[in-house]
Amino acid sequence: MIARMPPDHPLWPTEFPEQLNAMRAEMEAYYRALPRLLEDGEGGRYAVVKGDTVYGAWDTYRDARQRGGELFGMEQFMVQVVDARFLIGYGKWFGLASEKANAGAA
Amino acid sequence: MPILAIPFTPGGGVRVQVQITLGRPEVLRRRQAGLAIPQPLSIVALLDTGAERTCVDPSVVTRLRLPPSQPGFILAPGATGGSPVFGGSSLTFSYEAGLVILHPIIKPPSNLIVHELEVDELPLLAFGIEAVIGRDVIASCVLVYDGPSASATLAY
Incomplete structure (x- = not known):
């Protein structure tokens, strides 16, 4: 299996x-935008993310x-489905607990 | 409905000849950018109803220069090779590809063609195969496994 x-x-x-690491900015931007995307009814659609900006969902x-591809040509960008479950998974990396740990380390 | 008859050995499982290609969107993108389009790669694949998604060996990704889609984590029973950080799972990337399951009958064309397929990268060469065809593809087929006669049929 x-x-x-x-x-x-x-x-x-x-x-x-x-x-x-090469996709960290995009993944974090997606995580930050996820609650708003879900509120806007974008669940199940696909978000386009480059750098710290989400360029909408399709x-x-x-x-x-x-x-x-139209926006960025052959440059790297991220397409990620808008899925509430990423609040949990990505939350472990970019969420409040992660921020506190990073602040503690600094 | 084409039907592919596949004799197999119990130890080897149901193996088919396939071609892995670039996915259609990448082909279009490369055409527009004037970039070379690699020839399809002919390899052996295992039909695996236990695999959620189709997987290819890293060498396939390298040879075709498949564009990455998204990262994720693979779970397999008993897998302990992954980093403890990953809970025993393995970090992998998905890639955009296309798939053709080859059928010996050419007229009428009887191949099973999937123009756009997200495949996971998974080391498979140790099993003598370079791809696993998962339920994402098999879901559109009728697969009959006839153990006593060591043959299978795939209809699509």
Whole structure:
């Protein structure tokens, strides 16, 4: 059996993987924007994110990918489905507890 | 409805010849940018109803230069190879690809073609395969596994 771990799974890592550093800004921007996206009824749609900016959400992954391509060409950007479960998974990395830990370390 | 008859050995599982390609959006993007489009890669894949999604070996990703889609974590029973930080799971990336399951009949064209498919990267060469066809593809097929006669059929 091979399966993807859902973002609200109890085993979702608590530490941000350093292999994802190149996408950290986009992932954090997505996390910060997620409550607003959900409030706006964008759940299930696909958000386009580059740097610390979310450039809206589209009905399908393909539409979002196409929009990102129009905006950024061959540059890297992130397309992520708007899913409330990422509040839990990404919250472990970018949420309040993470901020407190980082402040404590500093 | 094309039907693919697949003889198998119990130890090897149900294996099919497939081609991995770039996904259609990437092909269009590369055409517009005037970039080269790699030829499809012919490999052996295992039909695996236990796999949630289709996976390819890292060498496939490298050879086709598949564009990354998004990161995630893979769970497998008994897997302990992952970092403890990841709870025993493995960090992986998804890639945008296309898939063709090859059928020997050419006229009429009988291949199963998936123009857009998100595949996960997973080391598979140790199993003698380079891809696992998961339920994301099998969901649109009728797969019959006939153990006593060591044959399977895939209809789509």
